[in-house]
Structures are given as structure tokens and as C-alpha cells.
Amino acid sequence: MPRAAARPVALLAMLLLACAGPEAPAEISNSPADLDTATFAASLGVDLEKSERNAAGLRWRDITVGEGVEVTRGQVIEVYYDGHLPDGTRFEQTPPGRPYTFRVGVGQVIAGWDQGIVGMRVGGKRQLIIPPTLGYGPSPNGPIPGNATLIFDVEVVAIH
Numbered sequence: 001m002p003r004a005a006a007r008p009v010a011l012l013a014m015l016l017l018a019c020a021g022p023e024a025p026a027e028i029s030n031s032p033a034d035l036d037t038a039t040f041a042a043s044l045g046v047d048l049e050k051s052e053r054n055a056a057g058l059r060w061r062d063i064t065v066g067e068g069v070e071v072t073r074g075q076v077i078e079v080y081y082d083g084h085l086p087d088g089t090r091f092e093q094t095p096p097g098r099p100y101t102f103r104v105g106v107g108q109v110i111a112g113w114d115q116g117i118v119g120m121r122v123g124g125k126r127q128l129i130i131p132p133t134l135g136y137g138p139s140p141n142g143p144i145p146g147n148a149t150l151i152f153d154v155e156v157v158a159i160h
Helices: 003-019 111-116
Strands: 059-064 076-084 090-093 100-103 125-130 150-159
Touching: 111 125, 111 150
Parallel strands: none
Antiparallel strands: 059 125, 076 090, 076 100, 076 150, 125 150
16 A cells, blocks of 8 residues: 555544543453453442352352351251343342242352352342352353353342
């Protein structure tokens, strides 16, 4: 290309870049390779710096510490919950007035719940950030894609 023709092409390229505006935010992966550096939708309120972590990679953060009885393995409990993918997509929640009931620590729920709910107290609210190994793993489950990280806000309302 002759030099005279290169100048207008370069100017056009700069003009297009200037008109494009600020760079769009990176797409949020629902299956991040590294939970420690993952990005989450702002609406979820995930704060990895304030969360605790166990050896299996589960992260949790108490939003409200309850004042009731403490949850231990083997107890039957009732919870309200709201489940999201990292991009903010809600995949499940308990209907109002109809808490979910299960026995803790016996495999009735995903491992992330069995591990993450122990130690909560009635009236407490906790955010669980569950890696795929403690969720559904590589298998899709309804609206949840394979290898998805799961974010749950869980409130313990009763222990039986």
C-alpha cells in the first residue's frame, strides 16, 4: 500500500477505536478455572476477601449470625435459599413460606451444603460459594451447566 493511502486508514482505525467507548467488561464465567480469581455479578454481593475457605475449596461468609441453636450433622433443618450462577442467573429458590427441609451431613443435598451449613445457627444467613467438586461436577443439572460454581444465600429457620 502506498504511504499516502496508509494515513487515512490509520486515522479511520483511531477514529473507530475512539468511538467504541470504554472497553466492555469481561464476560463472567459460570465455570471459573480458579475460584480465588473468579469474577461474580455485582448483584450477588460476593466478597472473597471476607469469606472463609476450607480445604475442599468451599467458601462461605456469614451475612447474619443467628442466635438460635447451632446446626450439627444429623439434624433435620429448614432453610430458605436462593441459588445463582456467577453471572447472576438465578437457577432456584425456595417459594415464600415453604422452607426446604433436609437432614444435614448425610448426602441428601450437595456436599457444599452438607459442609457449609454445619455451624450456622437458627436465624443465621450465610453465603456459600461452592466449587463444582462440591456441587454437581461435570454433569449439567437442569439450568445448571456442567462444572458450574454455585452461589447460595441460605437462611436457617428451624431445627427439628
